[in-house]
Amino acid sequence: MKISDFELYKSLLYEKSGLVITPDKSYLLDSRLTPIAKKWNFASLEAMTLQLRAIPDNKLIKDIVEAMTTNETSFFRDTKPFQIFQETILPVLLEKRKIKKTIRIWCAACSSGQEPYSLAMILKEKEALLKGWRFEIMATDISDDILDQAKRASYTQFEVQRGLPIQYLMKYFMQIGETWQLKDEIRNMVRYSNFNLLDPMSRLGSFDIIFCRNVLIYFDEKTKGDILNRMSTQLENDGFLLLGGAETVLGITDKFQPNPEKRGLYVKTQPKTDTPSATGSGSSTSSTSSFTSGLFKRT
């Protein structure tokens, strides 16, 4: 790809989705955009680029952005975050929300749905314990195509073998020809919506838990910081944020603090209060107050 063409796509993608494409990834532009050029009946990728330069068609741009996003995912991806969800987060929130009995979860950049459905299956398994509770799982992604796939919830043999325990496959899936269809009892527990992480988040409402895993890695520092800052306003003060294993808030935002013992788990930094603690010695500083909830032992 020509340098000037590369620059065109680079700025287009950054502006529309925050995605950062570095020159060493220019081969990705060729391999992923050639099918888009074909779909739009251009003779070649170059022809599409020319057209795009002259008339930036929004529908075409949307297709380009979708083609460049990465959709790698699997059921119970990385295992640990789902353990943290079950063993650490849920017990705390079940106590803290016992009056409201509602917990809202946001899976940001949910791809083909494996992450929200994994959470839904965990909750289904705990059905007896969670009687009377309402769980809302909101899953969003920038790509309509991938959201359609997520809603369909029909997976290949390969997909249902990565991370999904066989008991869950037996319980929650139906075999239809070559594919495995997730049952409605799980499917209906997740609500999908198209959402660009660069857009204002207030319409999504506030959440108790946000899963935002393996998506920030595609953004530059400034965009990461901006997304995390805005997410912090959507997260309840005693809520939880989960990031991917290779992601961190350090040096990016001071709105969140990592849990030193659970990799990937973050809580909101509590605002410093001006009034000094009246209880004197033995009390922790206000900035670490969220760690004294009993969840993290700091002795």
Added chain:
Amino acid sequence: MRTCLVVDDSRVVRKVARRILEDLHFNCEEAEDGQQAYEYCATAMPEVILLDWNMPVMSGIEFLEKLRQMPSGDSPRVVFCTTENDMSHIQRAMMAGANEYIMKPFDTDIIKSKFIQIGLIDEE
């Protein structure tokens, strides 16, 4: 080092499985059918058994049913690894005491993911 017994009548499958299992730090032993596997287990119980379904002499399911009757036969983790990919086979295998089930074709990711699920290896 923990031992994984690979039971499959295909030499190619055994070879591929061996490579993956050795990468996961298992000592790998091989058996060509259920009977050979049964004889192996009578002398030493492996930690894990990767088990094909359709084999001459003795099938995988027949072996599994026999294994679970043997003294200490409940200790090995048994992971079926077969082209049989319908729900009724899966259910039958699990009823017979299998711990996990892989539908062929498989790759490193799938074996790793299944071994993590049943607690044989840790996520790194």
